[in-house]
Amino acid sequence: MPARHIGSVAVNAATVLQCILAATLCAQPATENPVLKKPYFQRLANLRANAESLDPEDVAELREILRDSPEEARLRPGQLHAYKNEIANILFAREPVPQGLPGQFIAMAEEEVQGSVWRDYCIQHLGANLENFAPAVRRECVKLFYRKTRKSKAGIAGTALIALSNASELHEVDIERVARRAYEVVADEKMGPARMTALQICVENGFSKALPLARELADSASDINLRASALAAVGILGGAEDVALLERSAKSGLYRVRTAAKAALARLERREAASG
DSSP: OOOOOOGGGOOOHHHHHHHHHTHHHHTSOOSSOGGGGSOHHHHHHHHHHTGGGOOHHHHHHHHHHTTOOHHHHTSOHHHHHHHHHHHHHHHHTSSSOOTTHHHHHHHHHHOGGGHHHHHHHHHHHHHHTGGGSOHHHHHHHHHHHHHHTTOOGGGHHHHHHHHHHHHHHTTSSOHHHHHHHHHHHHHOGGGTTHHHHHHHHHHHTTOGGGHHHHHHHHHHOSSHHHHHHHHHHHHHHOOGGGHHHHHHHTTOSSHHHHHHHHHHHHHHHHHHHHHO
């Protein structure tokens, strides 16, 4: 199966500005590898231009770069993450996938020295390309994903839950088990942004046991984004008994809460009309 590309090296305006400001740093003399003498955007252009003609030595060198720190690569962290992401897209698109590449990504996802952002990327790439791996490697990936659903840093648990949800489509995991784990993440206040992702996975899989918690969060969550997500969940999982909660929220002074509540009410009304 074709590889799925992650992110397409998308960077926001602030990151682009940082890249431009950092260009002089990237152009400083480096080690024996001539590509490291190039500014960031030229490195990306060179990488893409040669993606189809990589020989084994090139592949090995790119795999070494995946472990580089910003200081070693002479790039700022945001630039390096985008560059590594592009390398990963290219390597996972090769047929066959380079031997040991999934194992390298499993290892990097466990290494604290890699930083939370790149470890999150590693999980994304493993989840997106799971169908291209041998059964034994898939099982190792699934074990990794479950472990990472218990990590509260930087939303990694949410990324791992998405990877598990993708794995369920390949019959590698029981989606009911994934939904239960997602519910546990929603209920854990230490999980931060991952709670929204987890709630979405509960909703997508019709996990109705999450409804009471969604109601509670919709009414009182201090995180506005989580509260809006919970209102949307109530609109999907809930029923006529939730109209009062949604109507009250629709009068909120908070725009995001008010908008989410109105959308949830409209969804309930359409469902009631269709069933009536």
